[in-house]
Amino acid sequence: MVTIHLVNLRKTFGDVIATDDVNMDLEEGKLTTLLGPSGCGKTTLLRLIAGFYIPDRGRIFFDDRDVTEIPPNKRKTGMCFQNYALWPHMTVFDNISYGLKMKRMNGMKYTPAAIANRVEKVIDLVHMQGLANRTPHQLSGGQQQRVALARALVIEPDVLLLDEPLSNLDAKLRHEMREEIMRIQKELSITTVYVTHDQNEALSISDMVAVMDKGYIQQYASPKEIYARPQTIFVADFIGKCTFIDAEITSLGEYMKARLPDGQVVSGRSPLEGYPFQVGERVRCAVRPEDLQTERTDPTDNEIMGVANEVVYLGSNLEIHFKVGDIDAVSLLPPDAPASKGDKIRLFAPRANVMVLPLGGVDALRKIPGHPLYSQPAAVSSSAA
Template sequence: MTGLTIENVSARYGAAEVVTDVTLDVPRGDLLAVLGPSGGGKTTLLRVAAGLHPAASGRVSVDDVIVTDVPPERRGVGLVPQEGALFPHLNVARNIGYGLGRANRPWRGGAREEHRRRVEELLDLVGLPRVGDRKPSALSGGQQQRIALARALAPRPSVVLLDEPFSALDAGLRASLRADVRTLLREQSVAAVLVTHDQTEALAMADRLAVMLDGRIAQVGSPEEVYGRPASVAVGEFVGEAIVLEAEAFGDCAQTPLGKVQLVSPGHGVGRVLLRPEQIEVGAAPTKCPAAGSFTVRDTAFGGAHSEVRVEGMGIAVRALCTTLHGLQAGDPVTVSVRRPVPFYPGG
């Protein structure tokens, strides 16, 4: 397989194992997001792939060539660290040129011209064609991250690794920049790995998502699969907002405090179901029989495209995301139901 392959990799810091038996495949043209909490081993895994931290066991391959013991500069891997890590004393063009290697050596004839053309090409590629003479301090945070990406792409790597590259940017800039970066990486046909603890970022950017908990891969799948059918309650609670309810399953349905719900796959016995706030439907209780509403509105909050309704009853309190508030106010009796099937997890 061309791209990045990580096979049964473990890694340690001293006696502590922080990455345990991880296997991942990232073909060229795909972006894999590794999502996990801080301290969960995801950055260490990225450093092993880059050659900056030794693997205690397992192997790393780039374009089907084993590189586990190959120095970082010879792996064909580009790295975009947090906050860009550009050299402040070099201008933008020389920062990008550093990614080409031999950037600080004398160039002659055609080699110098080829170097210059490649830098200009990369500046055009990241949408900053006229900033080559500027110092990084003269650029915005988003522009600096674009230059860091250009530097990583300069030697035409097979693999690009991104270590929380948008964490220092404001929310609006993150959203626009990550869309541009995703498109650019796909156009360059590199295997890309994004390490992040931001669930929104991972779901928005990834072709596939790997959830890493306690140094192990807990689930790999499409963002839709991991969000909609998490492999465990722990995965579901980490990826997005989760509402976990006690349930008793009988085939395709389960009985819960919110009433009967449909299941994504058959289940039996006592366990738990996991649902998302946008799956909860809240409606006004019938005017002639307000007692039919088993729940009461605790509060509401208008949020534009999706507004929030918090309801309580049956010994629980839940948060629903609705496209409209339907005039609901605190204290109103309401009915609550669940739309779309939900996953069931047997056991206590």
């Protein structure tokens, strides 16, 4: 088991910055997800860990071993590729046993019997009994996925790397394989990095989630934290739904007040601890649809007036799209709430649930003392020390 330390990583392709300023510790035995839209740099980061790319700057440590310059074949990582990358000219058995045949320990190698034994065990683990002599094209998508997983696991890697392993499967199979991966990961308790663009997959499977956008880690926290306390506007928007309202801060404190362009004042609090808000600063307030209520529960609740322009019945809920002035907003109400298109509606948002977020995305994070991105040069020296 190893802990992966990523220190100040940066990787560019020509003029394009694929990923930058990455500082993360991926704890041993935990499953960490890299989540983000396509092109956000998550696969680049995974391939940096695997060793297929060398970073332009920064270091990668497996525990205290610096692996930054070590070639991929010496890193002891097991990677599962998006399209599985099974070798078409080999059987399932040959595909899985390949890594074992390559493995040398102090100049010794595995005996054929040991190899057969280990392959058999891993085939059992991924529930592929009896298919060892098939070739990859005789397997279904799910089976190929299992072989790819087995091939990565059989070498007993320090780190398991999964690059969108489920993206080629249909919904049902995806669900099954997700359970399977979680089972195996818990069983072997192996440090795992999982890349996906599917937020449901990420939230349900992970111990920790790193949300990425435009090459930067937007937030690195537990799934619950990510949803409840998004640190940037991007995270709030990408994970779940949100209504955003631009405003200007009028007073500070644990609960801040901010004025909307039409003169209304909302109060809320920031999920970002330590960010130096200032009076007069432009911010964006975010409210989750399910945090809007039809009844006032506390005198401090914010009151929102709007006109419903679309009502969608979802069975367990009623989703109402409404307009507050020029702003499009969404709320999730109980299914029996009386609302129909064109109605004037009046909703209440508890001030604890109104999230006040600074503009500027990751640049805002740099202003928070103690955050990994805080005033970059200092961060380098502190992490090196």
